Amino acid sequence: MNQIFLITDIPGFTPQVSRLLSMMNYARFTTLEEVKDLTVQELDFLMDSNSNSIGALLMHFAAVEYAYQVGTFEKRELNEEEIAIWGVALSLGEEGREKIKGNELSYYTEQLEAVRHRTYELFRTVNDEWLYTEEEFWAQQQANYYFMWFHVFEDEINHRGQIRMIRKRMDK
Template identity: 75%
Template sequence: MIDMDKIYLITDIPGYTPQISRLLSMMNYVRYTTLETTENLTVDQLDFLLDSESNSIGALLMHFAAVEYAYQVGTFEKRELNDEEMLIWGAALELGEEGRRKIRGNNLNYYLDKLNEVRNRTYEFFRTVNDDWLYQEEEFWYQKQANHYFMWFHVFEDEINHRGQIRMIKKRLNV
């Protein structure tokens, strides 16, 4: 879905309403830069920990997929992740000790497949709504109101934030 000829354009995307197109354009650019940042990393590099409290690059990539999946469930399906979904995504959502223990030993294609699988699901969900949906408000963090636009902005804002961690880890790895 990422059109490389239009990666630097925040513009209309066929099949989506104007504001959803712009949101997806931003999400696509963020993902493009994440993919560039992680290109050609080995399993050892993906599993590397700066210290006993840090997250690996692989765990952060899974975190991106997990956050996006959780927002799909929350905003489109109007529910929390169930027990089965938490077995799949819980360590990646929480990171920390569980993430360090469970998210390791995978090659880059494993993470890219998860990211693509979740993003393709996002594209399908966004085809079912229009721009008015983005402005619908509901209770969010700590009892505050937020609209779907903010919630989905947070999905890629979180990726941008953690991509900075990935770049720092890569510097320590000298790659």
């Protein structure tokens, strides 16, 4: 991430894939900057009984990215084993508040890094043309893989706003 402020070619990837990954990397960089040095207590903080914790949101980012890997590269839904691992983080809610807690920041960053590493490996297998592959998406709408992967980091950016709001509400 030494060229984090450049949307540019990345060796080993086609031009549009490189630009997509550049944007994903910047979104992740800003997320990690926002959460660096948070304690377990801060990662588990809930503003109210309906909110998500920062830790749960970090797991959500990893889960969404993993789900899009499976959907776009493997053309399938998550299986039972994968749902056992990622399902709570995908849906969050009450179960997320109960189960995603008590972890150090390193736990979440390792999950994020492992999933991103797999994303890189998968993107090495495709070219720019693949990004324009269209499939049925939300509510039977057509979308291409470019949009779907844009949504992966757009979702992270959206929830990072929640992280910033949660941090402002924490008792310091």
